[in-house]
Each structure stands twice: as C-alpha cells, then as structure tokens.
Amino acid sequence: MTDPIETSARATAHVAELELRAVLDAAVDAVVVIDAAGRIETFSHAAERLFGYSASEVIGQNVTVLMPEPFRSQHDGYLAHHIRSGERRIIGKGREVVAQRRDGTLFPVFLSVGRIASVDPPRFVGLISDITDRKRAVEALRRERDRAQAYLDLAQVMLLALDENGTISLVNRKGGEILGWPEDELVGRNWFTTCLPPELRGDVQAIFRRFFDGAATPDQYAEHEVVTRSGERKLIAWRNVVLRDERGLVIGTLSSGEDVTDQRRRMEALRKSEQLLRDAQSIANLGNFETRLPDGPSYWSRQMHVILGTEPEAGPLSWADYAARCVHPGDRDRVVAAWSRLTSDEQPLDAEYRIVRPDGSIRFVHSIARLGRDAESRVQAAGTLHDITERKNAQEEIRQTQERITQFARLSTMGEMAAGLAHEINQPLTAIATFAQALRRLLATPGAADPEDVELALSQISAQALRAGEVIRRLRSFVKHREAHTELIEPRRLIAELMTFAEPDARLNDIQVRVEAAEDLPLVACDPVQIQQVLLNLIRNAIDATNEASPAGREIRMRMRRDEDGAVEISVEDRGPGISDEVAQHLGNPFYTTKPTGTGLGIAISRSILRAHGGRLAHRPTPGGGATVFFTLPAMPGSDK
Amino acid sequence: MKEKPATVFVVDDDEAVRTSLRLLLKSVGLPVETFASAQEFLDQFDPGRAGCLVLDIRMPGMSGLELQQHLNDRHSIMPIVFITGHGDVPMAVEAMQAGAVDFIQKPFRDQDLIDRINRALEKDREMRGELRERDEIRRRMSQLTPREREVLELVTQGKANKVIAGDLNVSQRTVEIHRARVMEKMGANSLAHLVRMVIEAHRED
Numbered sequence A: 001m002t003d004p005i006e007t008s009a010r011a012t013a014h015v016a017e018l019e020l021r022a023v024l025d026a027a028v029d030a031v032v033v034i035d036a037a038g039r040i041e042t043f044s045h046a047a048e049r050l051f052g053y054s055a056s057e058v059i060g061q062n063v064t065v066l067m068p069e070p071f072r073s074q075h076d077g078y079l080a081h082h083i084r085s086g087e088r089r090i091i092g093k094g095r096e097v098v099a100q101r102r103d104g105t106l107f108p109v110f111l112s113v114g115r116i117a118s119v120d121p122p123r124f125v126g127l128i129s130d131i132t133d134r135k136r137a138v139e140a141l142r143r144e145r146d147r148a149q150a151y152l153d154l155a156q157v158m159l160l161a162l163d164e165n166g167t168i169s170l171v172n173r174k175g176g177e178i179l180g181w182p183e184d185e186l187v188g189r190n191w192f193t194t195c196l197p198p199e200l201r202g203d204v205q206a207i208f209r210r211f212f213d214g215a216a217t218p219d220q221y222a223e224h225e226v227v228t229r230s231g232e233r234k235l236i237a238w239r240n241v242v243l244r245d246e247r248g249l250v251i252g253t254l255s256s257g258e259d260v261t262d263q264r265r266r267m268e269a270l271r272k273s274e275q276l277l278r279d280a281q282s283i284a285n286l287g288n289f290e291t292r293l294p295d296g297p298s299y300w301s302r303q304m305h306v307i308l309g310t311e312p313e314a315g316p317l318s319w320a321d322y323a324a325r326c327v328h329p330g331d332r333d334r335v336v337a338a339w340s341r342l343t344s345d346e347q348p349l350d351a352e353y354r355i356v357r358p359d360g361s362i363r364f365v366h367s368i369a370r371l372g373r374d375a376e377s378r379v380q381a382a383g384t385l386h387d388i389t390e391r392k393n394a395q396e397e398i399r400q401t402q403e404r405i406t407q408f409a410r411l412s413t414m415g416e417m418a419a420g421l422a423h424e425i426n427q428p429l430t431a432i433a434t435f436a437q438a439l440r441r442l443l444a445t446p447g448a449a450d451p452e453d454v455e456l457a458l459s460q461i462s463a464q465a466l467r468a469g470e471v472i473r474r475l476r477s478f479v480k481h482r483e484a485h486t487e488l489i490e491p492r493r494l495i496a497e498l499m500t501f502a503e504p505d506a507r508l509n510d511i512q513v514r515v516e517a518a519e520d521l522p523l524v525a526c527d528p529v530q531i532q533q534v535l536l537n538l539i540r541n542a543i544d545a546t547n548e549a550s551p552a553g554r555e556i557r558m559r560m561r562r563d564e565d566g567a568v569e570i571s572v573e574d575r576g577p578g579i580s581d582e583v584a585q586h587l588g589n590p591f592y593t594t595k596p597t598g599t600g601l602g603i604a605i606s607r608s609i610l611r612a613h614g615g616r617l618a619h620r621p622t623p624g625g626g627a628t629v630f631f632t633l634p635a636m637p638g639s640d641k
Numbered sequence B: 001m002k003e004k005p006a007t008v009f010v011v012d013d014d015e016a017v018r019t020s021l022r023l024l025l026k027s028v029g030l031p032v033e034t035f036a037s038a039q040e041f042l043d044q045f046d047p048g049r050a051g052c053l054v055l056d057i058r059m060p061g062m063s064g065l066e067l068q069q070h071l072n073d074r075h076s077i078m079p080i081v082f083i084t085g086h087g088d089v090p091m092a093v094e095a096m097q098a099g100a101v102d103f104i105q106k107p108f109r110d111q112d113l114i115d116r117i118n119r120a121l122e123k124d125r126e127m128r129g130e131l132r133e134r135d136e137i138r139r140r141m142s143q144l145t146p147r148e149r150e151v152l153e154l155v156t157q158g159k160a161n162k163v164i165a166g167d168l169n170v171s172q173r174t175v176e177i178h179r180a181r182v183m184e185k186m187g188a189n190s191l192a193h194l195v196r197m198v199i200e201a202h203r204e205d
Helices: A004-026 A045-051 A071-085 A132-154 A173-179 A191-195 A198-213 A261-284 A302-308 A319-325 A329-345 A389-416 A418-444 A451-479 A491-508 A528-548 A581-586 A602-612 B015-027 B038-043 B064-073 B089-097 B110-142 B146-156 B161-168 B172-186 B191-202
Strands: A030-034 A040-043 A094-100 A106-116 A123-130 A158-163 A168-171 A221-227 A233-244 A250-259 A286-292 A298-300 A349-356 A362-373 A379-387 A487-489 A512-517 A524-526 A555-562 A568-573 A617-621 A627-633 B007-011 B032-035 B051-056 B080-084 B102-105
Touching: A004 A045, A030 A045, A045 A094, A045 A123, A106 A132, A132 A173, A158 A173, A168 A173, A173 A250, A191 A198, A198 A221, A198 A250, A233 A261, A261 A286, A261 A302, A286 A302, A298 A302, A302 A379, A319 A329, A329 A349, A329 A362, A329 A379, A362 A389, A389 A418, A389 A451, A389 A528, A389 A602, A418 A451, A418 A491, A418 B015, A418 B110, A451 A491, A451 A528, A451 B015, A487 A491, A491 A512, A491 A524, A491 A528, A491 A555, A491 A568, A524 A528, A528 A555, A528 A568, A528 A602, A528 A627, A602 A617, A602 A627, B007 B015, B007 B038, B015 B032, B015 B110, B032 B038, B038 B064, B051 B064, B051 B110, B064 B080, B064 B089, B080 B089, B080 B110, B089 B102, B102 B110, B110 B172, B110 B191, B146 B161, B146 B172, B146 B191, B161 B172, B172 B191
Parallel strands: A512 A555, B007 B032, B007 B051, B051 B080, B080 B102
Antiparallel strands: A030 A040, A030 A123, A094 A106, A106 A123, A158 A168, A158 A250, A221 A233, A233 A250, A286 A298, A286 A379, A349 A362, A362 A379, A487 A524, A555 A568, A568 A627, A617 A627
C-alpha cells in the first residue's frame, strides 16, 4: 500500500530530480557527481560529449577513469585525505588539470569541485570545462608575445616606449646595451632624468610635452645625445611615433633609436680628412687626378679645376680634351709624348709645362704621374698637378737679379781694368796714327819714299786696326748683357781670351802673368764669359795683393791641371801678403771687402758662378808667401785626350 | 875724332808703336835707333853719343821711370821725351821732376812729337856745348898756381883785396898781382865773368 503523503513526497522528489537532471544536461560544462569512494553517480550529457563515454558505461566506476596518470594514482589518496581531515585543497577553487577521454586522448580542463552538504558519507560534484581552445589561445598569445620580445631584442636599434609622464614603459635589449642598464631596471624610471644630458633635458622634455597637447607631432627623425649609466655620451638617431588610446588620445610615445656615435665619428673623421686634403691641395696649389686607361673615366680633385680654371660642375676632362684644351700648344707635343711613354711604357711622367686657362692666362705646372691599379684592379694613371707659377716667377726673378748682379760685378771688374784696356786699345791707335803720318810725310816728296817703307806702313795700319777691333770685340762680348749659356771649351782657350784683358792690366802694374797649363786637360762644360769673369776677378785681386807687398815677386802664376778627382783645377798664385785668418773668415760674404773702392761682390759672385757650374772656390797659401786661389770645374766625361 | 850724328833713341815694348816711330822719324830725316826694352837700351848706352831718348813710360820689366833713374845715376845728360798713356799724369810729373824735358800722350800728332824731339836735340846740343865750355874753364883753372887758386876762391866769394891780403897774410899789392894773373889765365874780362866761370866749373855734371 502506498502512503499518499509518501507518494506525494516521492512525486515531489521525482520532479526535483528531473529538474536537476535537466539542469545538469543543459549545462555547458560537464557535471560529474561522485560518492565518498570516488564512484561516479551522475554523468551529465555534457560529460558524455566531453569524455566520449555514455553515462551507463561510467556510472559506478571510479572517477579516476577520466584521468591520466599520475593524477589517476594520486586521486584516491586526495579523496581519502580530504574526508579524513576535512582539509579543502580544491574545494571551492578551480584548477587546471588534464583529463582523459574514452579513446585515451588527453585534454586540458578547468575543474571546480563542490562538496554536497549534509549528506553522509559525503558526495562531491565536479564541474569540468574543456579549456583546450582557451589554452591554445593563451599559448598563441604567449608565443606571440615572446616572438615580439625576441624581435624587439633582435632589433639592432633601441626601442623605447614612454608614457605621458616620461616614464619608461618599454625598452628592448639593445636599448639596455646602448644605455648601459639592465632593461628591467630601466623600466619605470624617468627617461629624461635618467638618460638625457642635463643641458638637453629641458628642451627635449618641452618638445615631448607638446605631443600630448596635440600641439605638435613628433618629427619623423631627430638626433640628440643620451648619457649612459657610466656617464658616456652617445649620439642617437631617433624615429618617433605617438601611441594613442582607443579614443585617439595620446598616451605615450614609441621611439626607435640608433646609436650613430661611431658612424658620426667616422663620417666626421672622413669629412675632416677630406677637408684637410682639400685645404692642403689649396694651400699647396696642388691637384690630383686619376684616369682609367686608355682614356676612361677620370677623377679630378677640386684643386685641379682651380689650377686649370675649369668648372668643377663640368667634371674632369678626358685626357684627350685636357691635352687639347688645357696644355699650352708650345708644350703639347712634349706632354703628349710623356703621357704616351707613361701609358705604353710605364715610364713615370715627370714634366713641367704650361697650361692655358679658359680666360687665356698661362700658368706653369709640374705634373707627376705613374701607372697603378684602381680598387677594381683596372689599370689607371694617377698623379698630381702642381701650380708652380709663383715659384717659377720667383725663380725667374732671382735668376734675373743674379744675372744683373753678375753683370754689374763684371762691369765693375772691367772698370778696375779700364786703364789697362785703354792702354791696350791706345797702342794700336798710336801705331796707326803714327804710320799714317809717316806715310804722308814719305809720300810728300815724290820719288823719295822707299816702297818697302810704304808697304810696311800700309800693312801695319790695317793690322793694328784689326788688333784694336779685336780688343773691342772681346770687351763687348764680355760686358754686354747676355743670357747664361754653356759651351764645351778647352781650358787653354778660356785663358787665352781672358789674357786680352788681364795682361794689359798686369803690365800696367808692372806685373807679369805666367800661364802654366798641363798637357792632358780635358774639355770643360761652362759658360766661358762667367768663368773668365771669375778668373779676371782673381787676377785683379792678385794684382792688388802684389801691389800691396813685395816688389820682388811681381809675378802672378795661373796654373791649370787635373786634380785627384779628374776635375780641372785652375789656380791663380800671387806673392802678396797672403790671406789672413780674419779675412778668410769673411771671404765670400757679399759686400765684405778689404779694398777702399771694392764692391765686396767679386768673390761672392765667383762662388755662386762656380756653384752653378758644379765647381768650388777655395784658397791656400802660396809656398814661400802669398795666396793661391783656385777653383775646379768638372771635366766633360769622355773628353780626355 | 869725329862725333856720330845726333840720334833719336826709341824705347817701346810695343813693336807696332816702335816700328811706326822709326818710320816717322826716318821720314823727317832723323837717325833712329829702336829698342824693345829699357834693359836693351841700357846695355849699349854710350854717354858720349849725342841725341835724345823717346821713352815709353810703362813697360814690363824695367819701366821708363826706372831707366831714367839709371841714366841719372850715370850722369847722363841725354834729354828724354816720355810717351805716356791716359791717366799717367802722376808718372809724367815724377818724370819731369827727375829731369825729363817733355812728355807726350799717346796717341799724338806727328808734328807735336817731332817738335818735342827737335827741342830735345837742341837741348842736347846746348848741354854738350856747355859741357865743352865747362871743360875749357876747368882746363884753364888747372893751370893756376895753388896761391892763384886761393885768390880765385876768395875773389869769387866777393871779398875785397884788403880782406884777402889779411886772410892770406900777404900785402895788398901781392894780392892785386895774383888777381891780375888769374884774370889773364882764365881769360876773364870782368869779375862777373870770372864768377860765372867758377860757378860753371863747380856745376855737377
């Protein structure tokens, strides 16, 4: 028999159970109820779907069937421990665990466990949700983040994010390296106070502020220095963007910074060395060029254009154009020949020539070039072009001045010898006049003249006129203004011509000049007039010295011989007072003279003439008293007789 | 003995000048002898020969001035015409001080030289005449007695007979007799003439 109340209660309970069942089956999460021993009592539809078991298969089985090892072995222990101690390790909290399907596959689940109150022995309900997708998403996110971090760290630029206060919110590894900080120590610090040099801090911060006011957008590119932790300064090239929130408000900046300190330093060094080279070329007025052979592209330094007066913008000329347009026509053949010797025979080019600027002005240049290879090891000619116009002009001026001084000294020496020369011309003139007058008298009485006397007078008149003319000719050739030139000449001839001037002067002073010449004298290459000038000067000095001293030795000896080195030595010996040490010290100093009317140029000019001839002037005492002044002239090789 | 005719001696180291002078002097009929150096002339020098010397002042070796000095040392009376160049004026002055008769600068007009040579030859003649006169005076003086020589000395000193008598410690009359004999032997026609002859006799040769 059925108690109606009991029946009603049973019915009510049945309804409740159906409702619960419906709730369990409607739940997205799997619901599993177990008893105190761990046996499954309830297994919802979701649980069936999740695990691949039907409820009937698992009800009554231990719940560990849903777990893989090691959870499976540990579960009974956990359960027993909880029942015994009441300790709530998992109850009320959820946690991630791994579950096992019927087919053995494992999957991550989020498990929350509740204890059903007021039943004894206790029972437990577990809510299990499959978190495979979530796990995957989180994992993907993490990997994405790691990858991003790796990218940041891999980047060879500093990446820096600042919030609106200027606090560092992100910095990558490179940033840390550049700034000398561990990245994590930088995050949270104020960028401006930590990493900017004090003098920049205000300005940079002011600009930063304006990004947030919307008053300015960051420049795409900016450069400024930062200070590292150790105080070193580095120049950083920045690229900046602003970060905005979803409403478009600026919430920070993101910057990439490249350390350009070294690069800038190298560029600066390069720029400086280029500037130095340009300055040096400008100061030296020296340009350089490279031309790939045969007449390929050229490089010209700026100074090349300055020297040649060409437009730098137009670039270098080809060799053919250069030769045709810049080289002076008078020098062109020579320069072209030198260039072809360089390019065909690899003979280094070393030439002085004239160039003509577009404005027609002429400059002297010295060019040196040799063959070499460029960076791609193609044959090229490389060289320099040096504007030596000023030097040339100065040299020319010096040369002309020297010539004038030499000329002056020659005239001055000649002046000293004028009395002797006048005598030398006066003699034939006297003879001519006297012969003519005698002839007139002889012929005055017809038939009285001896024909031999007439013949003698007439031939002597012409001979003496020629004699006077010869003296004047030599005199003219000696004193006339002339360019220096070199001849090959026999030393004896040099002396013979000289005696025209020297002998009368000596005779006038009652002095005999004796010439002693060795037999084996070679030819010498010299400017005869200049060497005669030297000799005349020495003879003049010897005459003065002789007058100053002994009446006994009124003789000057000129000797010519070969010295030990094969050079020709010409000496002038006198028996005068000799050269004192005091005088010897100053000998050859311009304007130093011991003579009341001397110019003090004779010896100085003689020295410079001999230097130009590759010879030298020296003196020694004459044995037995007096001075011997001598000089050497290099012998012409191969002119030995 | 017969004297050689007065000769023009030319000394010049320049052959052309020397030859031209020889020809010029020949053309005017003057006997010429030429020498290439002073030494050459000195070597054959004969003080007895009449003539004059045309001498180049500048020569190698012995110069004209040195030759003049040598000739003076030998009491030569031969007149010298120096030939000088330009600028030899100081030497010419020296030559004149040493007794040269003249100098002429090269080159010269023939007539100027001939005139100078003629003057020199005239001078030579005069000098030789004087020389002969002096020799005669000296010959006459040599015929005086020692006492007559003493009287001559004192008379030509301008002393009166009375003073001379005192000096010689003889009578005034004796002095007068000696004096008359001196005048006679010397061929003097006045006291002044006598004095001139004594001065001439004492002249250096």
